[in-house]
Amino acid sequence: MAGIRQKDTSAERLVRKILSSLGLSFRVRNRDLPGSPDVANRSRAWAVFVHGCFWHRHAACPRSSTPKRNRAFWEEKFRQNVARDRRAQAALRKAGYRVVIVWECEVLRKPERVATRLERRLLKAT
Ligand SMILES: [Zn+2]
Structure with missing residues (x-):
């Protein structure tokens, strides 16, 4: 899994900025929670995932194209990513x-x- 997730992307920074502007406090990189949510607040029991469209397969999004080379490899990798996301969200809920x-x-x-x-x-x- 190392290397899959980009750390501290501008999308994540933007989400943190939005949360701060709403007066919400949070912690980042919550490795002890299922799926390591990018942002979370334990005492208020919420978690936010900032998903890269490519790795997490945003439906009908131009950013979630599948590379033409090694297609089977990518499809399997994406399938695992999506399954892991679902498991993490279910565990958190x-x-x-x-x-x-x-x-x-x-x-x-x-x-x-x-x-x-x-x-x-x-x-x-x-
Ligand atoms: Zn997208």
Whole structure:
């Protein structure tokens, strides 16, 4: 898994900025939580994943193309990534966490829309 996930991408930075602007406190790189959510708050039981469209297979997104070379290898790798994401989200929900997925293309292009969703899911529901 090392090398798969980009660390501290601009999408992640943007999400942290949005959360801070909403007055939400959080920790980054939560390795002790299922799936190591990029951002999480344990006491308020929420977790946010900032997903790269390519690695995490954003549906119908131009960034989630499949390389033509070694196609079987990539398809298997992507399948594993998506399965791991599903397991992590299910485990977090089972533990009572609210889980929000933010796609990198979405936050880079429509940060205000992501801010609205994060506010609705994480702030108003508490
Ligand atoms: Zn995307």
